[in-house]
Amino acid sequence: MERDGQAGFSTRAVCSIANVTAPTLYHHFGSADGLLSAAIAEAFEQLLASKKAAVGSPDPIVAFGEGWDDYVRFAAARPHLYAAMMARILHGADIPAARQAQALLVERIAAIDSAGRLALPVEEATQVAWAASNAAALLHVTAALHGTGRPSSDTIARLREVAIQTICTPRPVERHA
Numbered sequence: 001m002e003r004d005g006q007a008g009f010s011t012r013a014v015c016s017i018a019n020v021t022a023p024t025l026y027h028h029f030g031s032a033d034g035l036l037s038a039a040i041a042e043a044f045e046q047l048l049a050s051k052k053a054a055v056g057s058p059d060p061i062v063a064f065g066e067g068w069d070d071y072v073r074f075a076a077a078r079p080h081l082y083a084a085m086m087a088r089i090l091h092g093a094d095i096p097a098a099r100q101a102q103a104l105l106v107e108r109i110a111a112i113d114s115a116g117r118l119a120l121p122v123e124e125a126t127q128v129a130w131a132a133s134n135a136a137a138l139l140h141v142t143a144a145l146h147g148t149g150r151p152s153s154d155t156i157a158r159l160r161e162v163a164i165q166t167i168c169t170p171r172p173v174e175r176h177a
Helices: 013-018 022-028 032-054 060-077 077-090 094-112 122-145 151-166
Strands: none
Touching: 013 022, 013 032, 022 032, 032 060, 032 077, 032 094, 060 077, 060 094, 060 122, 060 151, 077 122, 094 122, 122 151
């Protein structure tokens, strides 16, 4: 799936790579879709672990940017897998690690709000952040699928900065009790 995407996925190829027979594969995963679902769930676990490890800054806006960059790097490094992951989500799959990754984004946005730097309601800021990060990720996916080369790093950086400028205030907002 990493090399050929979901369209190139076959149980025959998986059995060959894993050096197992088809009955063994079906015993453990039930079906080709069961195997594919397990692979995508594992990919979301990897993405979630990477997002958690990527954030080092105590500043909530910098931490948001670090998480955003990590998300986009994942898609850039694994575009076929990322496309399959998003396809599952768009088809309504409930993947715990995907829900946790979304909760982590909400948590990071809420931290910006707690610092008095959020310009939008948390839910709206989360939607802006989600849309911008997925737009940047999809630039990498479409480039890989169409063989057009990587998108400009300046474009990716601009998308991140526009998202930050949209959801954040220029300086802390004073809160009156």
